[in-house]
Amino acid sequence: MKTLNKEAQTKITPSDAIDLLRHGNERFIKNLKINRNLLQQVNETSDSQHPFAVIISCMDSRTSAELVFDQGLGDIFSIRIAGNVINEDILGSAEFGCKVVGAKIVLVLGHTGCGAIKGAVNNVDLGHLHFITRKIQRCLPTINKSNPNSSVEDICAHVTKENVLQGIKDLRTSSTILAAMEHNNEIKIVGGLYDVSTGEVAFFEE
Numbered sequence: 001m002k003t004l005n006k007e008a009q010t011k012i013t014p015s016d017a018i019d020l021l022r023h024g025n026e027r028f029i030k031n032l033k034i035n036r037n038l039l040q041q042v043n044e045t046s047d048s049q050h051p052f053a054v055i056i057s058c059m060d061s062r063t064s065a066e067l068v069f070d071q072g073l074g075d076i077f078s079i080r081i082a083g084n085v086i087n088e089d090i091l092g093s094a095e096f097g098c099k100v101v102g103a104k105i106v107l108v109l110g111h112t113g114c115g116a117i118k119g120a121v122n123n124v125d126l127g128h129l130h131f132i133t134r135k136i137q138r139c140l141p142t143i144n145k146s147n148p149n150s151s152v153e154d155i156c157a158h159v160t161k162e163n164v165l166q167g168i169k170d171l172r173t174s175s176t177i178l179a180a181m182e183h184n185n186e187i188k189i190v191g192g193l194y195d196v197s198t199g200e201v202a203f204f205e206e
């Protein structure tokens with residue numbers, strides 16, 4: 001796969017962008033990673049970058065977006081934060097990636113076994129963590145109401161998915177730039193779940 005230039009990036013549609021990530025993850029789980037010359041990619045991206053995707057994923061050490069989607073230098077903007085929550089800085093970063101640099105999708109990627117989700121469900125209070133957990137906890141009332149007898153594991157699984165959907169909602173409602181770009185079919189905002197036991201990403205149905 002060639003390093004992206006402006007012309008190649010322009011030709012990619014939002015649907016193509018999802019396929020590129022889907023195929024990259026298929027390569028990853030089959031251990032068929034593309035053999036990239038990263039030093040050559042350093043050269044090719046030294047003057048400019050034209051990534052096709054913005055990926056907002058957790059800081060978890062097992063969920064590096066470049067690795068799990070088999071991407072090279074200059075391919076994706078990788079925004080990482082515990083619990084893949086959305087805040088103003090992340091909104092600005094996603095807006096920059098799409099509006100200024102031309103990325104075609106924003107993917108909010110949750111994952112199984114997420115410590116931030118567990119912390120939110122168990123109401124862990126430590127230092128500044130509550131800034132993150134209180135964002136995740138917005139999902140809890142509806143989940144508790146609809147599943148009053150669920151185990152903590154089941155609740156965490158539910159919250160993980162709902163937290164991704166909440167992230168998508170936050171992007172759409174808090175960024176008029178991203179909402180307008182999606183409305184004009186310039187980008188798609190999508191969700192997915194990475195399974196830390198298989199390496200597989202399941203994209204949510206749109």
Ligand SMILES: [Zn+2]
Pocket residue numbers: 058059060082083084111113114115116117
């Ligand atoms: Zn996590």
